[in-house]
Amino acid sequence: MGFLSVFPGLELFAQVPLITSVARVFLILFGFMLCYLGYKEILEPLLMIPMGTGMAMVNAGMLMMPDPTNPLIIKPGTMFLNSMISNPNEIVNSMQVFFLQPIYTLTFPNGLIACLVFLGIGVITELDIFISNPRLSLLLAICAELGSILTFPIAMAMGFTSPQAASVAIIGGADGPMVLFASLRLAPEIFVPIGIVAYIYLSVCYAGYPYLIKFLVPKHIRGIAMSEFVIKEVPAAEKIAFSLIGGTVLCLLFPVAAPLFVCFFLGIIIRESKVSRFIQITEDVILYGSTLFLGFVLGCLCSADVFTDPKMFKLIILGFIALFFSGIGGLIGGYIAYYFSGKKLNPLLGIAGVSCVPTTAKVCHKIANEANPDAFIIMHCMGPNIAGVITTAIITAVYVTMIPKCGF
Amino acid sequence: MWNKKKIQGVLLAVIGVFLARIEVFITLEKAQLFSINAIGIILALTGTALYAAGMPHTLKRVKTCPSCLKKNYVEATICEKCKKPLLKKQ
Numbered sequence: 001m002g003f004l005s006v007f008p009g010l011e012l013f014a015q016v017p018l019i020t021s022v023a024r025v026f027l028i029l030f031g032f033m034l035c036y037l038g039y040k041e042i043l044e045p046l047l048m049i050p051m052g053t054g055m056a057m058v059n060a061g062m063l064m065m066p067d068p069t070n071p072l073i074i075k076p077g078t079m080f081l082n083s084m085i086s087n088p089n090e091i092v093n094s095m096q097v098f099f100l101q102p103i104y105t106l107t108f109p110n111g112l113i114a115c116l117v118f119l120g121i122g123v124i125t126e127l128d129i130f131i132s133n134p135r136l137s138l139l140l141a142i143c144a145e146l147g148s149i150l151t152f153p154i155a156m157a158m159g160f161t162s163p164q165a166a167s168v169a170i171i172g173g174a175d176g177p178m179v180l181f182a183s184l185r186l187a188p189e190i191f192v193p194i195g196i197v198a199y200i201y202l203s204v205c206y207a208g209y210p211y212l213i214k215f216l217v218p219k220h221i222r223g224i225a226m227s228e229f230v231i232k233e234v235p236a237a238e239k240i241a242f243s244l245i246g247g248t249v250l251c252l253l254f255p256v257a258a259p260l261f262v263c264f265f266l267g268i269i270i271r272e273s274k275v276s277r278f279i280q281i282t283e284d285v286i287l288y289g290s291t292l293f294l295g296f297v298l299g300c301l302c303s304a305d306v307f308t309d310p311k312m313f314k315l316i317i318l319g320f321i322a323l324f325f326s327g328i329g330g331l332i333g334g335y336i337a338y339y340f341s342g343k344k345l346n347p348l349l350g351i352a353g354v355s356c357v358p359t360t361a362k363v364c365h366k367i368a369n370e371a372n373p374d375a376f377i378i379m380h381c382m383g384p385n386i387a388g389v390i391t392t393a394i395i396t397a398v399y400v401t402m403i404p405k406c407g408f
Numbered sequence: 409m410w411n412k413k414k415i416q417g418v419l420l421a422v423i424g425v426f427l428a429r430i431e432v433f434i435t436l437e438k439a440q441l442f443s444i445n446a447i448g449i450i451l452a453l454t455g456t457a458l459y460a461a462g463m464p465h466t467l468k469r470v471k472t473c474p475s476c477l478k479k480n481y482v483e484a485t486i487c488e489k490c491k492k493p494l495l496k497k498q
Contacts, residue, residue, distance in 0.1 A: 126479075131460060138457075228482065229472075232465040242463060245418070246456050252425045253452055365477070376472045376495075379479060394453070402445065405431075 008063040015064065016076055016304075023304035024059045031056025031299065034200075037207075044203040044359060046288070047176075047295040051199060054080075054299025062303070080300045083108075083192055104297055108191075111184050113294050114177035115263040120287020121177070121357055121389060122267015123279060127239050129379065130386040132232045136345075137353075139333055141387035144353030146329025147172025147322040148395050155318050163187045166399040168315060171198045172322030173392030174205055174356040176294070181260055185400045192301045193312050197319040199298055205323060205356055209363050212327050217347060221338070223372025224346040229379035236272040243268045254397035256404075264393065326354045330384075352381035355388030413462030417455045424452025471495070 005011050013021045031052045038048025058080050067073040081100040085091055095101045107113040130137055148169050155165035163186035170182045171194070179198040183191040213222065234242075247265035251258040270278045306312065334350025348364040361381035368375040427448025431441055470479050473487035473494055480488055487494055 129479075131463070131465070134457065134460065228469050231468050231470050231479075233468050234463050234465045238463045242460055245421075245459060249421045249425060249452050249456050253428050253449055362477070376474070378472050378477050379470060398449065402442070405441075405445075 009060055012062050012064065012076055019308055020076075020304045023307045024062065027059040027302060027304060027307055028056045031059070031302075034203075034299075038203075042207050044206045046291050047199055047203050050292050050295035051299035051302075054296045055302045056299075058300045058303055078300075078303065081297070083301055100297055100300055103293055107293070108180075108297065109184060109188070111181045111259060113290055113297075114180040114184075115259050116286050116290040117177040117294065118260050119263040119267045120282055120290065122264040123271050123282045123287065124357070125264075125268055125271070125386055125389070126382065127242070127268060127272075127386075128231050128233055129382045130390075131234055132230065133383050134387070136337060136349075137383035137387035138391065140330065140337065140350050140353035140384040141355070141391040142353075143333025143336070143350060144326050144330035144355075144384070144388055145173060145391055145395055146332070147324065147326030148392070150325050151318055151322040152399075154321060158314055158318065160314075161187070162403055164190055166403050167191075167194055168318045169322060170392070170396055170399065171201060171319045172326040173388070173395060174202055174323060174326060174354045174360070175389060175392040175396075176202055177260070178392050178396040180294075181257070182396050182400055185256060186403060190311060190315070192306055193309060193315050195298050196302050196306070197312075197315045199295065201319045201323050202356060202359075205354070206359055206363065208323075209327055209351055209354075209360065210367055212324075213331070213348060213351060213364070213367050216328075216331055219371050222346070222348060222368055223375050224338075224344070224368070225372055225375040226344065226346055226377055226380050231379075236274065239272045240269050243272070250394075250397065254394075254401045256400045257393070257397035260393060260396070264389075323354075327351060330354050346375065346377050346380070348377065349381055349384050353384035353388045353391075355385060355392045357385055357389055358382065360388075361385040409464070411462050414459050417457070417459030417462060420455030420458060421452045422455070424448045424450070424455055428452060 034043065034048045034052030034055065037043040038045040038052060058078055061078050061080070062076050064074050065077045067075050079098060081098045081104045082094050083104065085094055091105055095105060151169035151172050152165050155168045156162060160168065167179070167183035167187045167190070170179045176199055180195055183194040187194070243265040247261050250261045267282060270282055330350035330353045331347060332350065333353060334347030337345050337349065338347040346368055348368055352361045352364045354360050361378060364381045365378040368377045425448065428445050430436070430444050430448065436444065469482040471482050471494060472478070473480055473490060473492060475492045476487060476490040478487055478489040480494055484494055486492065
């Protein structure tokens with residue numbers, strides 16, 4: 001014990017319950033694994049590298065320290081951040097102690113980080129591709145929301161309240177900012193575990209959906225080379241007008257989700273107005289900067305006590321159910337389109353409807369291209385992919401607006 | 409420029425928004441309110457889609473760069489982004 005006291009992180013293993021120590025070791029190793037899988041590009045590197053690093057380090061860097069609310073109480077903690085405080089005095093004190101506290105306090109509880117990511121998504125969104133075949137894109141995107149819809153009653157049956165169930169169900173939309181926004185608005189008490197589960201699963205989409213596709217779609221159908229993509233080019237002024245009108249209508253319909261819509265449509269307007277400096281700062285700095293801090297802060301929030309929370313196990317199951325059903329729904333939509341098109345359309349387009357821009361579109365293209373080197377379906381996939389963002393935003397807005405209003 | 413589809417779309421969206429926010433004007437039971445709100449949301453979204461359908465456009469054939477997956481016009485021989493050669497037929 002005398003030797004261990006030289007290293008407070010090690011000494012703590014002996015001072016906390018065994019389950020917490022085991023969870024710490026597991027999370028350190030899990031963090032290493034996420035980081036490695038991100039580096040190897042088996043999982044999404046943009047998220048997994050900061051998240052895995054944060055997860056490993058936060059669990060290694062625990063020590064006994066005074067409680068921010070009562071300095072006389074000494075308990076395990078870290079110098080990273082404290083997500084459990086809400087009193088303004090404690091928040092101000094914590095900002096001077098914990099190095100990530102300012103970023104967490106000023107960008108997470110108010111949903112700013114989700115909105116900044118959405119602003120970046122708006123800038124990389126090509127409306128022309130969506131407009132080229134809106135009916136097919138929307139059909140596939142709606143089918144790919146099966147998980148967001150089915151998980152809601154399943155989560156309620158598993159003992160979650162309706163706002164909590166809706167927050168978990170949004171994982172099926174595979175859109176990280178939406179999950180954060182919905183959980184912060186509807187169920188802030190479980191925002192941390194939902195955020196962690198959602199982002200780990202979103203990355204798993206990258207690795208898991210290829211197996212689902214290969215299991216359910218025969219090789220000759222996966223390799224369908226679709227006809228040349230014809231894009232409908234709309235003048236920039238028209239797209240700006242559409243963004244203003246569409247954004248205004250959505251904000252009028254769903255005022256609670258207005259911050260998300262305003263950021264998304266502002267991104268589109270910036271792109272179409274061709275102000276190169278705004279485009280550069282939004283795409284290179286805001287989008288990737290927010291993604292870096294989002295992954296890192298979520299990793300740092302994944303401490304042993306969060307992981308040993310009994311709700312975590314249920315959330316892991318529900319997250320899997322949500323994304324599994326969304327994938328199945330997408331493939332059902334893809335097969336419907338395949339038969340209605342006279343077997344000319346590649347059903348993998350359905351999986352691209354699970355938003356996760358542009359990951360799922362790239363996954364579908366890669367698998368089609370593996371099955372048939374002449375199949376270049378990335379442009380065809382981007383339409384349902386963008387439609388997926390829009391439908392997930394609308395489902396999030398419906399949940400966030402209707403659940404408190406109608407009191408389910 | 410305004411055309412028939414755009415005007416119909418905007419009108420439909422206005423009616424939809426009115427129905428979706430009807431509780432501002434009249435008091436209703438929760439079940440009724442939910443149904444009317446849902447109809448309003450569907451109408452407003454359909455109106456927005458109708459507006460989008462009315463936007464003028466020109467059709468252009470595109471192909472994808474096999475290396476960086478960037479969209480290029482069909483006449484291009486090298487990728488606009490990575491400058492690598494594009495396949496003649498996709």
